[in-house]
Amino acid sequence: MGIESEKWILMVTARTPTNIAVIKYWGKRDETLILPINDSISLTLDPTHLSTTTTVSVSPTFHQDRMWLNGKEISLQGGRFQSCLREIRARAQDVQDKKKGIDIKKEDWQKLHLHIASYNNFPTAAGLASSAAGLACLVFSLAKLMNLKEDNSQLSAIARQGSGSACRSLYGGFVKWVMGKEDNGSDSLAVQLADEKHWDELVIIIAVVSARQKETSSTSGMRDTVETSALIQHRAKEVVPKRIVQMEDAIQNRDFPSFARLACTDSNQFHAVCLDTYPPIFYMNDTSHRIISCVEKWNRAEGAPQVAYTFDAGPNAVMIARNRKTAALLLQRLLYNFPPESDTDLGRVNNFI
Ligand code: DP6
Structure with missing residues (x-):
């Protein structure tokens, strides 16, 4: 009797x-393998706030790979999902659970099918639905299910093929995605610079400026930038390598003024290359610009940075306060400058903070 006639289910x-x-x-320097033109550095948020939870299961009774996102079935046919599934299956190991009568051999994973259920603990409509958490969680949970021997850095190189920024979510704390040099992408992976305890005074506040879906996806936006911007090569070759070294030092020394200056100027330069793209890409709006002015004015008045800001491919502001006291003052200032409309449900707003 083959494994196909058995009835068990295994979940992670x-x-x-x-x-x-x-x-x-x-x-990117390679669109399929998702290889970047420069290194990047991120901080991983606390999982209680913006995270994805994924349950993966395998059973001989499943007839095809299927996936649900927030309860709704989505297609797994896209090239990026397929790359991740292929890379993970290729590294799968034997799995045994004597009590349940499960005995899966490496080669069985090629014919066994998967069911994947993923949930975001934040409203997808808020424009914060980064693919980073989702793809990282998918790769990590499948790696556990299939008993992969690879460490998180090697797994990050698989998550990278689902979405570039996902590779940095395999670690907590401060993470660097090393761009790598190899054509096959084997050295383009994430490394942890410092764990989540290293600088735990920092508080992140996200201001949801618009809940609308972004108009230009990161994938197509960055493709257009590489094809048309005259500034992007200067950024990748001259500016970022120096900033990476300075940012690593700032993180190691918990040097908030340097950290804030680098984060703000790098966000501003990213939006400058978007503007230098043809046709231009506008991710920030007037409210985003007003938030920047508000933070810049405050930082200047204090004589030293209190808060850093950074914006991704959309108008929502991510602000990093140097400690809890500053975070409370920041909230006061934001509520004063951007008073909520009278029908706003502040209980819900609070969930983002
Ligand atoms: C602005 O990782 O979403 O957030 O690799 O094409 O999936 P793909 O793009 P994605 O781009 C993220 C871009 C960014 C900056 C960043 O996270 O570093």
């Missing part, structure tokens, strides 16, 4: 937080 559940880049990834 994992949770992965999203990450926010403070030195941005923008531009």
Whole structure:
């Protein structure tokens, strides 16, 4: 009797937080393998706030690979999902559970099918639905299910093929995605610079400026930038390598003024290369610009940075306060400058903070 006639089910559940880049990834040198044109650095959020929880299961009774996101079935046919599944299956090992009568041989994984259920603990409509947490969680949970021997850094190179920024979510704390040199991408992976306890005074506040889906996806936006911007090569070759070294030092020394200056200027430069793309890409809006002015004015008035800001491919502001006291003052300032409309449910708003 082959494994196909058995009736068991084996499951693994994992949770992965999203990450926010403070030195941005923008531009690929290989679209299929997802290899970037520069290194990037991010911080991984606390999983209680913005994270994805994924349950993966395998059973001989499943007839095809299927996936559900927030309860709704989605297609697994895309090239990126297929790359991740192929890479993980190729590294799968034997799995045994004597009590349940499960005995899966390496080669069985090629014919066994998977069911994958993924949930985001934040509203997808809020425009914060980064693919980073989702793809990292998918790769991590499948690696556990199939008993892979690879470490998190090697797994990050698989998650990278699902979405570039996902590779940085395999670790907590501060993470660097090393761009690598090899054509096959084997050295383009994430390394942890410092764990989550290293600088745990920092508080992240996310201001949801618009809940609308972004107009230009990161994937197509960065493709257009690489093809048309005259500034992007200067950024990748001259600016980012120096900033990476300075950012690593700032993190190691918990040097908030340097950290804030680098994060803010790098976010601004990322949006500058978007503007230098033809046709131009506008991710920030007037409210985003007002938030920047508000933080810049405050930092200047204090004589030293209190808060850093960074914006990804959308108008929502991610602000990093140097400690809890500053975070409370920041919230006061934000509520004063951007008073909520009278029908806003503050209980829900609070979930983002
Ligand atoms: C602005 O990782 O979403 O958030 O690799 O094409 O899936 P793909 O792009 P994605 O791009 C993220 C871009 C960014 C900056 C960053 O996270 O470093």
